[in-house]
Amino acid sequence: MRKHTTAVALAAASALALAACSSAEPGNTGDGDGGGDTLTVGIKFDQPGLGLQKGAEYVGFDVDVAKYVAGKLGYDEDQIEFTEAVSANRETMLQNGDVDMIFATYSITDTRKEIVDFAGPYFVAGQDLLVAADDDSITGPEDLEGKNLCSVTGSTSAERIKDDYAEGVELVERPGYSECVSALASGAVDAVTTDDIILAGLAAAQEDPTVFKVVGNPFSEENYGVGLPKGSTDRCEEINTAITEMIDDGTWDELVATHTEGTGYTANAELNPPEPAACA
Known part of the structure; x- marks a missing residue:
């Protein structure tokens, strides 16, 4: 009887240990x-x-x-x-x-x-530009010469435009993209730059998602x-x-x-939908 009780106890302890290991292992999908x-x-x-x-x-x-x-x-x-x-x-x-x-x-x-x-x-x-919906003067980064461009403090997006496309662009930094969008709405800046889908999300979050548009001319990947x-x-x-x-x-x-509903945005068809790369 003592041997049988000990065996049962050991079996129960082992089961508990295995259950604990299973639940602690990240990503365990079980059954x-x-x-x-x-x-x-x-x-x-x-x-x-x-x-x-x-x-x-x-x-x-x-x-x-x-x-x-x-x-x-x-x-x-x-x-x-x-x-x-x-x-x-x-x-x-x-x-x-x-x-x-x-x-x-x-x-x-x-x-x-x-x-x-x-x-x-x-x-x-791809990096792109957000502008007022009725602004047809900006169709790409080259059109920003002499204009005001907003990006988030610490971002390299605006610097890339200044270095590679429009040396005379005036860079305006704000702590976040919502502040950049506010500056665009007030006319304090002519454009906002970051990745296209982020810009589309910012436009879609407005009470009227049609007031801004993503230019649709991405220049990075x-x-x-x-x-x-x-x-x-x-x-x-x-x-x-x-x-x-x-x-x-x-x-x-x-x-x-x-x-991105209401913004007129469409993903770059040359790049999307993507094909996942091979895992290392």
Whole structure:
């Protein structure tokens, strides 16, 4: 009897240990329903149309792509925990295990790939210009000579235009893109610059989304990827499969249209929808 009791106790302890390990392992999808785990996803909290916190909810293209991918990995929406991923902290968050993955207009670069992994891309953006809807004088960066251009403090977007396209442009810095849009609305600046889909999201967030327009002449290429901890090859392949399914079933097109509705924006057809790259 004593031997039987001991064996039962050992078996129960082993089962508990295995369950604890399973629930602690990031990204464990169990039997396809998330295994009871949570998935921590980094997003932007302050980018209309892409990643925006609205009370207790999170909305935007990046948010919906993350939900779709998480669903394909076996997670229900109530198993996703969104957390803010500020641009300067993204690599650190992945390295420290603060997040399982990041969907936050996170451009894939060789420098970043040295310390983190990427799945995707799930969108290819390009630097563009936001102008007043009735302004036909600006059709590209070359038209900004002598005009006022707004970009966020610390961004290299405006400097790129000054260096490569319009030496005489007057650069105006604001702490955030909402302040740039306000300056555009008041006539204090002639244009705002950053990635095209970010500009479209800013326009869509206005009470009247038709007051501004994205010029539609992108002059850079930014591949938005899913940031992952280094060594996440298997998870990268799972995410790439989900992204491909999202494109093939029409969800990708629907999400782009939903989050830029009313602006007249269309994604660059030469670059989108993207084809996910091979995982390392």
